[in-house]
Amino acid sequence: MSTNTLTGFTCLAPIAARDTVLLGHGSGGRLSGELVRDVFLPAFGSPELERLNDQAVVTVGGARIAMTTDSFVIRPLFFPGGDIGSLAVYGTVNDLAVGGAQPLFLSAAFILEEGFPMSQLRRVAASLQRAAQACGVQVVTADTKVVERGKGDGLFINTTGIGLAPSARELSADRARPGDRILLNGSIGEHGIAILAQREGLEFESAIESDCAPLHTLCAQVLEAADGIRCMRDLTRGGLSSALNEIAAQSRAGIALDESRIPVREEVRGACEMLGLDPLYVANEGKMIAIVAPEAAVSALAAMRNHPLGRGAEIIGTVTEAHAGLVTMKTALGTARIVDMLAGDQLPRIC
Numbered sequence: 001m002s003t004n005t006l007t008g009f010t011c012l013a014p015i016a017a018r019d020t021v022l023l024g025h026g027s028g029g030r031l032s033g034e035l036v037r038d039v040f041l042p043a044f045g046s047p048e049l050e051r052l053n054d055q056a057v058v059t060v061g062g063a064r065i066a067m068t069t070d071s072f073v074i075r076p077l078f079f080p081g082g083d084i085g086s087l088a089v090y091g092t093v094n095d096l097a098v099g100g101a102q103p104l105f106l107s108a109a110f111i112l113e114e115g116f117p118m119s120q121l122r123r124v125a126a127s128l129q130r131a132a133q134a135c136g137v138q139v140v141t142a143d144t145k146v147v148e149r150g151k152g153d154g155l156f157i158n159t160t161g162i163g164l165a166p167s168a169r170e171l172s173a174d175r176a177r178p179g180d181r182i183l184l185n186g187s188i189g190e191h192g193i194a195i196l197a198q199r200e201g202l203e204f205e206s207a208i209e210s211d212c213a214p215l216h217t218l219c220a221q222v223l224e225a226a227d228g229i230r231c232m233r234d235l236t237r238g239g240l241s242s243a244l245n246e247i248a249a250q251s252r253a254g255i256a257l258d259e260s261r262i263p264v265r266e267e268v269r270g271a272c273e274m275l276g277l278d279p280l281y282v283a284n285e286g287k288m289i290a291i292v293a294p295e296a297a298v299s300a301l302a303a304m305r306n307h308p309l310g311r312g313a314e315i316i317g318t319v320t321e322a323h324a325g326l327v328t329m330k331t332a333l334g335t336a337r338i339v340d341m342l343a344g345d346q347l348p349r350i351c
């Protein structure tokens with residue numbers, strides 16, 4: 001296929017101007033990107049924000065401080081493999097970790113709906129604290145707001161995280177270069193399928209649990225093992241495809257995937273087929289990719305596989321000069337396809 005043919009495929013009809021917020025604006029896909037580009041960047045537009053990384057790294061008194069914030073609106077609040085409390089810690093810890101930072105402090109803000117059971121709130125708070133302790137981070141400031149019955153959906157949480165970024169490393173989504181390898185730490189799609197199954201009361205032959213986990217020690221281990229790590233991203237809403245599309249766009253490079261190298265557990269593949277979902281777009285909460293210079297790929301992969309959360313790691317693709325800004329994939333059948341970014345959600349309120 002020529003570049004023109006591929007580029008032609010992505011020339012979708014322009015999305016009409018939106019007068020109101022859509023659910024898809026929270027998807028992490030194309031609509032979220034539009035919201036950031038059309039509303040937030042023009043409003044805030046700091047150079048650090050414009051880099052569109054998962055975290056900002058700022059210098060304060062000679063120290064490089066990483067900062068990130070994330071809100072959690074997941075439904076249901078308790079799910080196989082986790083709950084909104086542990087998720088609110090891991091999601092923020094992971095956004096710091098993929099920037100190469102050591103997570104240190106968290107804030108936690110609770111938006112509660114009148115009538116929410118106190119027993120559930122205690123359970124969530126205990127889980128959040130356990131997760132924070134397991135990550136070696138401290139909740140040092142917090143906030144509570146309550147909205148009237150019917151004006152919220154039980155409980156939303158926002159966490160902000162602060163960490164220390166190493167002085168010598170610069171990781172950013174605009175640093176991928178042709179020839180770089182793409183590493184993934186394990187099988188994709190488990191979080192999204194676990195949530196969907198719980199929400200819809202679906203039962204599969206073997207229970208699928210969320211992969212919800214903190215990635216800070218894995219990220220540190222990869223960084224320690226190899227120079228030439230260009231960028232890392234945790235895969236959350238929008239799945240593998242969103243993260244890779246963002247990197248391809250930011251780096252103005254192509255990304256070529258090999259489907260046969262992308263690990264997907266049999267149960268997840270089966271559930272996706274049954275539900276008409278594509279695992280490349282399904283959310284994860286314990287998976288990350290690293291874009292790595294070719295000479296560093298072997299040691300980075302070994303470091304990943306040496307960590308309990310990276311035993312299933314694979315090199316799933318390469319950064320290319322061709323098809324800049326696009327993600328393409330050689331399918332298991334040997335054909336080629338474009339892995340486009342979805343406009344909206346396969347599954348809303350997944351995190």
Ligand code: MG
Nearest residue numbers: 054095234236
């Ligand atoms: Mg992230």
